[in-house]
């Protein structure tokens with residue numbers, strides 16, 4: 001099976017020239033309505049995207065988990081926060097908690113999240129393309145191009 005990251009990387013190379021140029025401009029001189037531009041493109045793209053057909057973010061990366069996420073998830077699972085950390089998390093090089101395994105242990109075969117109501121903030125916000133202060137998240141959007149097919153479409157839309 002083709003590696004989705006390579007596939008997206010190739011598509012970004014082939015289809016993303018205009019988007020790369022626009023990103024460069026945004027980085028140099030972000031327009032005042034950058035957040036609105038992103039939000040509009042994000043909403044339009046996700047209207048026709050079904051994450052349940054993809055699940056690539058949950059399959060290939062781990063969200064960062066903060067104390068509130070750990071409290072909420074352990075309560076949801078009915079276990080102690082310490083037990084949750086021990087069973088599912090590790091501290092990464094930056095001293096932040098992430099899932100021990102990818103795909104995420106809470107991802108089902110049907111791409112559904114078994115802890116959806118209590119999922120971490122980073123999962124709720126992924127792919128971070130409709131956030132405030134998007135000028136600080138342009139590098140992240142560019143990185144996510146090889147993980148999330150919707151980000152590729154959002155960036156292409158911004159370049160039209």
Ligand code: SF4
Pocket residue numbers: 057058062063104105106107108112113114115116119120123
């Ligand atoms: S907690 Fe749920 S939404 Fe977050 S990575 Fe795991 S399966 Fe995906």
Ligand code: SF4
Pocket residue numbers: 049050051052054055056057058126127147148149150151
């Ligand atoms: S990678 Fe993007 S399109 Fe795929 S499930 Fe995650 S957010 Fe949805």
